[in-house]
Amino acid sequence: MTMTHHNRLAWNKKVKDQAAYTKPVSEDIVEKAKRGDWQITMTTTKMVPREWFPASLEGVKVLCLASGGGQQGPILAAAGADVVVVDISEGQLEQDKYVANRDRLSIETIQGDMTDLHFLENETFDLIVHPVSNLFVENILPVWKEAFRVLKPKGTLISGFTNPLLFIFDEEEELKGNLVVKHSVPSSSLTGLTDKEVETYLKSQDTVEFAHTLEDQIQGQMDAGFVIAGFYEDYFGGNRPLDRFINTFMVTKAVKLKDN
Numbered sequence: 001m002t003m004t005h006h007n008r009l010a011w012n013k014k015v016k017d018q019a020a021y022t023k024p025v026s027e028d029i030v031e032k033a034k035r036g037d038w039q040i041t042m043t044t045t046k047m048v049p050r051e052w053f054p055a056s057l058e059g060v061k062v063l064c065l066a067s068g069g070g071q072q073g074p075i076l077a078a079a080g081a082d083v084v085v086v087d088i089s090e091g092q093l094e095q096d097k098y099v100a101n102r103d104r105l106s107i108e109t110i111q112g113d114m115t116d117l118h119f120l121e122n123e124t125f126d127l128i129v130h131p132v133s134n135l136f137v138e139n140i141l142p143v144w145k146e147a148f149r150v151l152k153p154k155g156t157l158i159s160g161f162t163n164p165l166l167f168i169f170d171e172e173e174e175l176k177g178n179l180v181v182k183h184s185v186p187s188s189s190l191t192g193l194t195d196k197e198v199e200t201y202l203k204s205q206d207t208v209e210f211a212h213t214l215e216d217q218i219q220g221q222m223d224a225g226f227v228i229a230g231f232y233e234d235y236f237g238g239n240r241p242l243d244r245f246i247n248t249f250m251v252t253k254a255v256k257l258k259d260n
Helices: 003-016 027-034 072-078 090-103 141-150 164-168 171-175 195-203 214-224
Strands: 061-065 082-087 107-111 125-130 151-162 226-234 249-256
Touching: 003 090, 027 072, 027 090, 061 072, 061 141, 072 082, 072 090, 072 107, 082 090, 090 107, 125 141, 141 151, 141 214, 151 164, 151 214, 151 226, 214 226, 214 249
Parallel strands: 061 082, 061 125, 082 107, 125 151
Antiparallel strands: 151 249, 226 249
16 A cells, blocks of 8 residues: 555545544635635644735635645635645545535535646646645655646745654654654654554554655755745644744745746
């Protein structure tokens, strides 16, 4: 079983378990968005600055990349955008379909891998929103290249990702309040495990996460052809001891200014 297939099943399980990132937005939030009162988050608490978006989303073609769950897509569709949601998990996409049916929104959903968008034409979208999700693929460089390809010239990519510092600590100890350095970066949830431990982990149906370097996250976007035009940080939400010391989420605004 590939890690992509494993994480697809793991995210389907998260939907059944009603995990935080699988809960669709409320009718009230959608109605406000229809009236022009809207905002979205790429991380946990901070909202993306409105100046990062066009003044009006009417007719703007938006790709919500690895962004199922009925959250960003419905809000942007309600605000007037022409939205396509791509996600590896059919369970997550069902959340977007649910909100679209409930609130009479037009949203196209496509089950697909963020590293291979062959089903999308070149220079199709004005805007891509890509919340924290690339930690679920081993190699993120194809994600940036595919995003660049499907964006129109001067299009914008808004991406959330994890500070790799989060991954160097022993998670069990960190949750107890003890910051014990255990892992290197890059690495994954399976790094350092015995074959038996890997088998047990995979049977648990937890997602396999990959710790990527900041070079791959930021320089990787620039190598794909983007210019970084905005940046901010967010914390985990207050439920991790590390939150007392450093923000562990980052968000970039990248613009396609040239062919690559």
